[in-house]
Amino acid sequence: MGSPCHFALFELQPAFRLDLNQLSARYRELAKAVHPDRFADASEREQRLALEQSAGLNEAYQTLKSAPRRALYLLALRGRELPLEVTVQDPEFLLQQMRWREELEDLQDSADLAGVAVFKQRLKRAQGELEDDFAACWDDSARRDEAERLVRRMQFLDKLAHEVRDLEERLDD
Amino acid sequence: MAYSEKVIDHYENPRNVGKMNAEDPDVGTGMVGAPACGDVMRLQIKVNEQGVIEDAKFKTYGCGSAIASSSLATEWMKGKTLDEAESIKNTQLAEELALPPVKIHCSVLAEDAIKAAVRDYKQKKGLL
Numbered sequence: 053m054g055s056p057c058h059f060a061l062f063e064l065q066p067a068f069r070l071d072l073n074q075l076s077a078r079y080r081e082l083a084k085a086v087h088p089d090r091f092a093d094a095s096e097r098e099q100r101l102a103l104e105q106s107a108g109l110n111e112a113y114q115t116l117k118s119a120p121r122r123a124l125y126l127l128a129l130r131g132r133e134l135p136l137e138v139t140v141q142d143p144e145f146l147l148q149q150m151r152w153r154e155e156l157e158d159l160q161d162s163a164d165l166a167g168v169a170v171f172k173q174r175l176k177r178a179q180g181e182l183e184d185d186f187a188a189c190w191d192d193s194a195r196r197d198e199a200e201r202l203v204r205r206m207q208f209l210d211k212l213a214h215e216v217r218d219l220e221e222r223l224d225d
Numbered sequence: 226m227a228y229s230e231k232v233i234d235h236y237e238n239p240r241n242v243g244k245m246n247a248e249d250p251d252v253g254t255g256m257v258g259a260p261a262c263g264d265v266m267r268l269q270i271k272v273n274e275q276g277v278i279e280d281a282k283f284k285t286y287g288c289g290s291a292i293a294s295s296s297l298a299t300e301w302m303k304g305k306t307l308d309e310a311e312s313i314k315n316t317q318l319a320e321e322l323a324l325p326p327v328k329i330h331c332s333v334l335a336e337d338a339i340k341a342a343v344r345d346y347k348q349k350k351g352l353l
Binding site for chain 1: 330
């Protein structure tokens with residue numbers, strides 16, 4: 053049997069808009085209940101079960117916590133499993149990505165922490181806009197192509213956000 | 226994961242990094258990306274009157290394998306006709322660079338960039 057839907061695990065309805073605080077609070081509660089330490093004296097079978105549940109819970113939490121992963125998961129629930137490795141041709145967006153990466157490179161070369169902060173704000177805004185757009189269209193079967201394009205863009209921005217964080221850490225040292 | 230010597234060579238000494246004027250009618254630009262790893266690749270060709278690729282440039286933001294794949298692609302495209310360039314396969318790039326299975330998609334990205342650049346050029350010239 054397949055495992056229950058990630059949302060159901062947290063007693064949530066499938067939705068893109070999530071209260072992340074509620075999600076993490078619920079996660080901590082559930083994680084405590086299946087924590088391997090609690091099963092130290094239990095049978096081997098129970099220990100294994102708890103371990104599986106703990107891993108499943110963690111996977112579900114990591115998926116729902118991240119906007120692009122949650123978006124991909126929602127599309128898969130609606131019968132549209134997107135391939136992981138794919139080449140995207142979204143010229144205008146990619147051109148902008150190229151420019152932003154050039155900018156980030158310059159900020160790195162000049163060790164411009166204030167500039168990085170401004171960059172980060174803009175990136176956050178762009179992520180917020182993408183998320184708003186995705187929330188408005190993902191459950192509309194007539195707008196699936198749009199939802200797919202948006203989730204791909206979210207993935208790029210997510211990677212970029214990671215790089216910004218890495219750069220901040222390097223510059224902070 | 227260890228990179229092959231050829232990947233390291235292209236990564237440390239990338240060939241043909243740069244930018245051409247995308248508005249130039251003799252220049253074809255291919256812009257592709259891989260969302261899962263966030264790689265962005267721009268590959269450009271300058272084609273002469275005989276339909277031969279005189280020059281090729283690239284800029285890639287991504288892992289070593291993606292940079293090496295696009296660097297090698299520009300090397301191979303120079304001096305080739307458009308049809309010859311279009312027939313470059315990702316498997317050839319991957320084999321030359323000894324890419325491990327998990328990095329094959331980087332060579333696919335480079336092949337897609339080649340095709341996108343050729344298509345852009347042909348579109349400009351009304352050849353499509």
